[in-house]
Amino acid sequence: MKRLVMVLFLVGVVAASRGLIPWQLVFAPLLGLLIWSIGIASFGSLNRGAAHIPDGPPEAVDPDERVTYTCTGCGAEVLLLVRGSAMPPRHCGEKMHERREVRSTRA
Ligand SMILES: [Zn+2]
Missing domain, CATH: 1.10.287 (Helix Hairpins)
Structure with missing residues (x-):
């Protein structure tokens, strides 16, 4: 041709x-x-197809760790219970910012 x-x-x-x-x-x-x-x-x-769709099954988040995602556009905050992919979710058209808090071991 x-x-x-x-x-x-x-x-x-x-x-x-x-x-x-x-x-x-x-x-x-x-x-x-x-x-x-x-x-x-x-x-x-x-x-x-879309590259952001994960290959494996979703994984439960470590219970000693609190993972939240915050939208810088509107201030919405999401608590992550089950992780489907490593990519952060999107809100207001942009990626949300991840924040990890580890539970203190002191009683
Ligand atoms: Zn937003």
């Missing part, structure tokens, strides 16, 4: 340089191929 495009492009360049065809007929198909390849590449990224 690439070889055919190159041959057609070279034939078009020769024909356009001799004035047989306008230059638009040489570059318009190349622009179309570029737009087509960008569209196919963007659909390919949708086909691969």
